[in-house]
Amino acid sequence: MTGGSVDPLDLVAVADRIGIVAFAVSGVVVGIRAKLDLYGLVVLGLVTAIGGGFTRDIVIGDIPRVLQTTDYLLFAIGATFIGIVGGALKLTAPEPIMKAADALGTGAFAATGALLSREAGLDWPAGVILAILTATGGGVIRDVLAGEIPQVLHRGLNATGSAAGGAVTLALAPTDVTAAALAGGIVALVITAAGHTERVRLPKI
Amino acid sequence: MTGGSVDPLDLVAVADRIGIVAFAVSGVVVGIRAKLDLYGLVVLGLVTAIGGGFTRDIVIGDIPRVLQTTDYLLFAIGATFIGIVGGALKLTAPEPIMKAADALGTGAFAATGALLSREAGLDWPAGVILAILTATGGGVIRDVLAGEIPQVLHRGLNATGSAAGGAVTLALAPTDVTAAALAGGIVALVITAAGHTERVRLPKI
Amino acid sequence: MTGGSVDPLDLVAVADRIGIVAFAVSGVVVGIRAKLDLYGLVVLGLVTAIGGGFTRDIVIGDIPRVLQTTDYLLFAIGATFIGIVGGALKLTAPEPIMKAADALGTGAFAATGALLSREAGLDWPAGVILAILTATGGGVIRDVLAGEIPQVLHRGLNATGSAAGGAVTLALAPTDVTAAALAGGIVALVITAAGHTERVRLPKI
Numbered sequence: 001m002t003g004g005s006v007d008p009l010d011l012v013a014v015a016d017r018i019g020i021v022a023f024a025v026s027g028v029v030v031g032i033r034a035k036l037d038l039y040g041l042v043v044l045g046l047v048t049a050i051g052g053g054f055t056r057d058i059v060i061g062d063i064p065r066v067l068q069t070t071d072y073l074l075f076a077i078g079a080t081f082i083g084i085v086g087g088a089l090k091l092t093a094p095e096p097i098m099k100a101a102d103a104l105g106t107g108a109f110a111a112t113g114a115l116l117s118r119e120a121g122l123d124w125p126a127g128v129i130l131a132i133l134t135a136t137g138g139g140v141i142r143d144v145l146a147g148e149i150p151q152v153l154h155r156g157l158n159a160t161g162s163a164a165g166g167a168v169t170l171a172l173a174p175t176d177v178t179a180a181a182l183a184g185g186i187v188a189l190v191i192t193a194a195g196h197t198e199r200v201r202l203p204k205i
Numbered sequence: 206m207t208g209g210s211v212d213p214l215d216l217v218a219v220a221d222r223i224g225i226v227a228f229a230v231s232g233v234v235v236g237i238r239a240k241l242d243l244y245g246l247v248v249l250g251l252v253t254a255i256g257g258g259f260t261r262d263i264v265i266g267d268i269p270r271v272l273q274t275t276d277y278l279l280f281a282i283g284a285t286f287i288g289i290v291g292g293a294l295k296l297t298a299p300e301p302i303m304k305a306a307d308a309l310g311t312g313a314f315a316a317t318g319a320l321l322s323r324e325a326g327l328d329w330p331a332g333v334i335l336a337i338l339t340a341t342g343g344g345v346i347r348d349v350l351a352g353e354i355p356q357v358l359h360r361g362l363n364a365t366g367s368a369a370g371g372a373v374t375l376a377l378a379p380t381d382v383t384a385a386a387l388a389g390g391i392v393a394l395v396i397t398a399a400g401h402t403e404r405v406r407l408p409k410i
Numbered sequence: 411m412t413g414g415s416v417d418p419l420d421l422v423a424v425a426d427r428i429g430i431v432a433f434a435v436s437g438v439v440v441g442i443r444a445k446l447d448l449y450g451l452v453v454l455g456l457v458t459a460i461g462g463g464f465t466r467d468i469v470i471g472d473i474p475r476v477l478q479t480t481d482y483l484l485f486a487i488g489a490t491f492i493g494i495v496g497g498a499l500k501l502t503a504p505e506p507i508m509k510a511a512d513a514l515g516t517g518a519f520a521a522t523g524a525l526l527s528r529e530a531g532l533d534w535p536a537g538v539i540l541a542i543l544t545a546t547g548g549g550v551i552r553d554v555l556a557g558e559i560p561q562v563l564h565r566g567l568n569a570t571g572s573a574a575g576g577a578v579t580l581a582l583a584p585t586d587v588t589a590a591a592l593a594g595g596i597v598a599l600v601i602t603a604a605g606h607t608e609r610v611r612l613p614k615i
Contacts (some may be wrong), residue, residue: 063530073535
């Protein structure tokens with residue numbers, strides 16, 4: 001960062017942190033609905049926030065980065081506890097803010113998933129799969145643990161957005177990695193947000 | 206391959222491809238029943254087809270082969286889309302063909318699971334477990350995502366067949382790997398097919 | 411072991427074996443309730459007994475130790491079959507014995523999980539997570555496969571105990587690894603047992 005300009009990767013990192021909070025809170029909300037106890041809420045918040053990246057790292061053969069980066073882990077734990085305190089106080093985050101944060105997180109997670117798969121030497125179809133896994137895997141684990149069919153499999157455009165955003169990131173990465181991450185993240189964000197309006201949806205059979 | 210003879214490993218590879226199609230279609234069918242959207246159907250088809258081998262590779266410490274072999278991945282994605290188009294057109298694959306394809310796939314997956322565990326230096330009890338995991342793991346993930354108790358845990362003989370086929374493959378492998386894979390695969394196929402008749406079943410308590 | 415003294419790590423190993431039996435039996439019991447067949451019961455017994463350590467090893471980048479240690483695997487399989495025979499004979503293990511064995515296993519698993527995360531070079535927050543994963547991960551897989559919300563997320567103090575025991579183990583390990591394992595295991599055991607009384611429980615929202 002020089003001359004006052006903002007590094008696009010910093011934007012992705014900020015979006016990632018916002019996503020962690022949104023995902024953790026969504027985990028806590030699902031956990032309260034499933035009548036979990038305090039520990040269950042911690043687990044649901046945490047797996048929703050970090051489960052996608054955790055699984056992605058295992059798939060590409062790495063010890064999960066979040067276990068090796070203590071402040072990132074503590075940030076996710078902190079976000080989870082904030083969600084729990086909010087739930088105990090019966091605070092509800094305004095729906096539009098939660099949706100915006102979910103879209104931001106999905107964008108950031110899709111972009112980082114794509115870039116890490118590229119670093120692991122994988123081809124683009126695998127990269128798209130890992131972008132989706134990073135952005136939506138946490139929610140899948142959350143829903144399975146809560147005894148529900150994963151939302152991403154029947155609602156919204158988070159997966160479609162992650163796939164498109166991952167593909168854009170991978171397509172542009174050979175020219176400029178940071179611009180690629182930003183562009184791919186924005187694509188994922190926009191499509192995810194479109195899904196949140198519930199006016200656009202995937203067909204069912 | 207010389208003199209017109211057929212390499213038994215080619216037979217296993219062909220059976221593996223047939224299995225991929227059968228497993229992908231079974232995933233789509235379960236997904237339609239669970240009212241998933243298009244993305245959900247893609248996931249269910251794909252995890253059923255490749256989830257067993259994917260998990261096995263992670264267990265033995267490898268990046269999943271399917272992510273490193275783009276045509277194999279694209280073949281599985283293609284098989285999934287064929288299943289989805291078939292579902293959209295309300296085509297139903299004839300039951301006997303689906304069962305035969307499932308048995309062929311189970312045979313091929315059990316044999317390859319056993320051989321790869323051997324290459325990873327594992328002892329035969331672990332090899333039998335990995336044969337079962339390769340052949341039945343995809344269906345377990347499919348059912349968990351669809352909110353059902355995994356079929357293999359309460360119906361059919363796919364797991365018994367995979368265990369027996371894996372054991373045969375491991376027992377014969379020191380003499381001739383290709384013959385071992387073929388023999389083990391056939392054992393798994395026959396037992397799985399016997400389970401499909403529903404005249405043979407495992408006891409319940 | 412010299413002069414008749416008992417190595418504390420031997421105590422942990424004994425508690426571990428008792429835990430394997432208790433966990434396997436609990437898996438079989440849940441499997442019978444879910445109407446699984448013989449294979450399903452074997453899977454549920456086995457994943458409950460070894461699933462926590464299995465997952466932990468994958469997370470820290472190792473091939474699961476249980477697959478590389480054939481007698482440990484065969485011991486777990488044997489424990490599972492004993493559970494199945496007991497179930498078939500409609501024997502019920504007395505509740506207090508099952509609870510004591512569960513607490514012993516939780517203590518041993520939490521201590522070993524913490525020590526292995528330390529060996530893998532992870533920081534203490536990750537170590538506490540791996541202690542919990544080792545001690546409670548098998549039960550989570552068991553419940554998900556049986557179509558239930560994981561018990562540990564809404565009942566008992568097994569996770570709280572594992573977290574506290576893991577933390578104690580990690581805190582003391584720099585001075586004396588064996589004493590640390592023993593102390594941490596006892597902490598996990600006591601808290602888990604307190605949870606079994608159902609007089610102490612975590613709050614719900």
